[in-house]
Amino acid sequence: MAEERNELELETEAERAAEAAGGKSSKGKKKESDTLEEILYCWAQAVVTAVVGVVLLFTFGVRLLRVDGPSMQDTLYTGDQMLVLNAMFCDFKAGDVVVINDYNAELSDTLVKRIVAVGGQTVDIDFAAGVVYVDGRELDEPYTKEPTYSFEGLQFPITLAEDEVFVMGDNRNHSTDSRDTRLGPVNVGYLQGKALLLLKPGDTPGTERKDWGRVGVIR
Numbered sequence: 001m002a003e004e005r006n007e008l009e010l011e012t013e014a015e016r017a018a019e020a021a022g023g024k025s026s027k028g029k030k031k032e033s034d035t036l037e038e039i040l041y042c043w044a045q046a047v048v049t050a051v052v053g054v055v056l057l058f059t060f061g062v063r064l065l066r067v068d069g070p071s072m073q074d075t076l077y078t079g080d081q082m083l084v085l086n087a088m089f090c091d092f093k094a095g096d097v098v099v100i101n102d103y104n105a106e107l108s109d110t111l112v113k114r115i116v117a118v119g120g121q122t123v124d125i126d127f128a129a130g131v132v133y134v135d136g137r138e139l140d141e142p143y144t145k146e147p148t149y150s151f152e153g154l155q156f157p158i159t160l161a162e163d164e165v166f167v168m169g170d171n172r173n174h175s176t177d178s179r180d181t182r183l184g185p186v187n188v189g190y191l192q193g194k195a196l197l198l199l200k201p202g203d204t205p206g207t208e209r210k211d212w213g214r215v216g217v218i219r
Contacts, residue, residue: 062086065082066080071177074170075097075219076097076170077205081200084099084196093118094116098113098115098193100167100190101190110192113169113177115167116134116165119165122157122160125148130146147172149173154178154180160185161185163188165185166186167186197215197216
């Protein structure tokens with residue numbers, strides 16, 4: 001009888017041990033499942049946040065713009081893809097490459113030019129010498145393709161209103177800009193943004209090849 005009782009107790013203990021082991025295994029699987037769900041949730045949350053962030057960034061912060069035309073050579077070429085910072089985040093100053101939209105129906109819908117002077121400054125140009133003056137000082141313009149010889153109709157000198165900028169293309173003799181009476185000084189309200197980065201180069205004129213060394217900050 002004692003042996004039978006001992007055998008029964010051993011069987012009971014074995015069953016309890018098996019149940020306990022089974023319970024632990026079940027809990028372990030449940031915990032592992034919960035952890036996997038948490039990881040997937042975190043990843044999904046991160047992806048959604050990133051997508052929303054990108055949409056907001058390209059809706060309100062920056063946008064991509066393709067350059068068309070020769071007026072900004074050799075800084076920018078036709079086909080260049082650049083990143084433009086929205087005007088609401090810009091403090092425009094002389095030297096900035098800017099985007100102008102919907103200014104004059106006779107001109108292109110989108111113009112890309114460089115600010116030469118800002119509100120309150122006086123611009124004068126010696127077309128014989130090809131030199132631009134701002135407030136009586138000759139500008140140092142290493143970005144220009146050639147001197148400014150082309151007269152487009154605006155009379156100089158001209159003093160800008162406080163809410164105006166004077167813009168010109170870097171390819172001075174092949175650019176429709178503030179020298180042209182159809183454009184003239186531009187109200188800052190028409191500035192859509194500032195060119196920041198060249199992301200993808202267009203073909204270099206005369207070579208039909210892309211110079212990837214040009215990628216980077218636009219100066």
